[in-house]
Amino acid sequence: MVNNPLEGSNMRHVLTEEYLRESIAAVLESAGLPEIVQAGHPTLRARALPFTGQVSDTDLARLIEIMRATMHAAPGVGLAAPQLGIPLQLAVIEDMFEVSAENATARQREPLEPFTLINPRYTPLGTELAAHYEGCLSMTGWQAVVERPSAVELKYDDVHGTAQTRQFSGWQARIVQHESDHLFGTLYIDKAHTRSLASNAQYSQHWANPDILAAREGLGF
Known part of the structure; x- marks a missing residue:
């Protein structure tokens, strides 16, 4: 049995x-x-520190701008501070990509205007679950199917320190959960059907469908 890496000095x-x-x-x-x-960087496995005003409003705004630019360049639909090696409960989200009508319907994917999450917490709304492939900018080159609540309620602070509550469903709920999980040391692979794990090349060749029916049958999960 190996030692728990979360107990290490790093x-x-x-x-x-x-x-x-x-x-x-x-x-x-x-x-x-x-x-x-x-994956493997210790910050990704740490429970990030709550934001309590550790940086000035000006530096916070600059950090958010840098995070958003990094997300766009990747490209991705979300980025959490731990993905830049910063153990802070802060994430940016935006999904304005154009997708096919078939994809949008199967995944309940609608545009999501950019916004910032500070100290977020989400709770499921109802019991319905949805399973789709996910990737992560901190696990480059791989994707796997993750089953998540179809709708969630998110409580968070905005950039002005004002408490907010919003509800999300479909693909938006998936993004919110994925990025919030990063702030508590959780990667999507922790919740994934590991038999569904595929390299980007294999995903594109075999399983890049709006739904996961073919992948579920072909990979046996």
């Missing part, structure tokens, strides 16, 4: 306010867009 280190300030400064002072860290 994990304790990333949970300090000093490390938080240093990691934010590194991103703010970077000449270009920061690197998106990959």
Whole structure:
């Protein structure tokens, strides 16, 4: 039996306010867009620190701008601060990609205007679940099917520190859950049907359908 990596010194280190300030400064002072860290980086497995005003409003706005630019460049529909090595409960979300009508219907995918999540918590609405392939900018090159609540209620603070409550369904609910999970040390693979795991190339060749029926039959999950 191996030791639990969450008990290591690296994990304790990333949970300090000093490390938080240093990691934010590194991103703010970077000449270009920061690197998106990959699975195995300790920050991705830490419960991020709540935002309690550790940086000024100006620096917070700059950080959010950098995060959004990094998300666009990737490209992706969401990015959490831990994906930049910052253990802070902060994420940006936006889904304005054009998709086919068939895809939009099967996945209940509607445009999602950009917004920022600070200290978010979500709870399922009802018992209905939906299963679809997901990818992650911190697990480049892979996708897997994740079953999630079809609708959630999200409580979070906006950039002005005002408490907000919103409800999401379909693909929007999936994005909200995926990014919020990042802030508590959870990657999508933790919740995935591992038999569905596919490289991007194999996904594109065999399973890139609006639904997962063929993948479920072909991969046996």
